[in-house]
Amino acid sequence: NAGVMQNPRHLVRxxxxxxxxxxxxxxxxxxxxxxxxxxxxxxKFMVYLQKENIIDESGMPKERFSAEFPKEGPSILRIxxxxxxxxxxxxxASSPLDRDSPLHFGNGTRLTVT
Amino acid sequence: xxxxxxxLFLSVREGDSSVINCTYTDSSSTYLYWYKQEPGxxxxxxTYIFSNMDMKQDQRLTVLLxxxxxxxxxxxxxxxTGDSAIYFxxxxxxxxxxxxxxxxxxxxxx
Numbered sequence: 573n574a575g576v577m578q579n580p581r582h583l584v585r586x587x588x589x590x591x592x593x594x595x596x597x598x599x600x601x602x603x604x605x606x607x608x609x610x611x612x613x614x615x616k617f618m619v620y621l622q623k624e625n626i627i628d629e630s631g632m633p634k635e636r637f638s639a640e641f642p643k644e645g646p647s648i649l650r651i652x653x654x655x656x657x658x659x660x661x662x663x664x665a666s667s668p669l670d671r672d673s674p675l676h677f678g679n680g681t682r683l684t685v686t
Numbered sequence: 687x688x689x690x691x692x693x694l695f696l697s698v699r700e701g702d703s704s705v706i707n708c709t710y711t712d713s714s715s716t717y718l719y720w721y722k723q724e725p726g727x728x729x730x731x732x733t734y735i736f737s738n739m740d741m742k743q744d745q746r747l748t749v750l751l752x753x754x755x756x757x758x759x760x761x762x763x764x765x766x767t768g769d770s771a772i773y774f775x776x777x778x779x780x781x782x783x784x785x786x787x788x789x790x791x792x793x794x795x796x
Contacts, residue, residue, distance in 0.1 A: 616786075630782070663729065674731050677729040
């Protein structure tokens with residue numbers, strides 16, 4: 573049973589470009605979460621999605637960031653017009669049930685904005 | 687939500703016990719979790735405890751929960767160099783996703 577798959581592992585973008593981060597949850601998991609980890613900091617919650625629905629986006633910056641989890645295919649975290657402050661590790665996690673079940677994490681996408 | 691607090695660093699010698707402490711914020715949290723992160727990797731779920739328990743033991747790991755003080759600890763017996771990593775405490779505050787502390791970096795010397 574494959575774990576949570578994230579790609580790419582490393583992504584380099586210039587300021588102003590768009591970044592697309594992909595996440596395929598574990599088989600049988602229908603809940604997806606995105607977290608951001610800044611250097612020397614813990615993980616900050618960004619968004620919680622189920623298939624075709626955004627359940628909680630209270631941690632998402634109001635501008636330039638969006639997320640989706642379509643009926644078919646992986647969840648996508650999209651960052652438009654990236655700035656240097658967006659450089660971080662972005663982790664996706666999935667769970668089979670609601671927020672009371674443990675999260676299983678992918679290995680993350682490390683975004684570097686030059 | 688408010689912050690989950692952890693000490694940032696812990697250094698132990700191989701074979702000793704390690705105790706990593708955490709203070710959480712929401713007394714209504716149902717579960718409390720410990721995750722381990724090795725360099726360049728994602729977070730690995732180590733163990734978790736239901737809030738109506740005081741203690742949970744799993745091989746070399748012992749989790750203690752003090753609900754009155756909102757204090758959670760992770761004890762690693764016979765610590766090995768392979769245990770060197772960052773350990774994160776997390777709680778599921780009511781109505782939110784998991785809230786993480788900043789992590790405790792455990793350094794094990796031989």
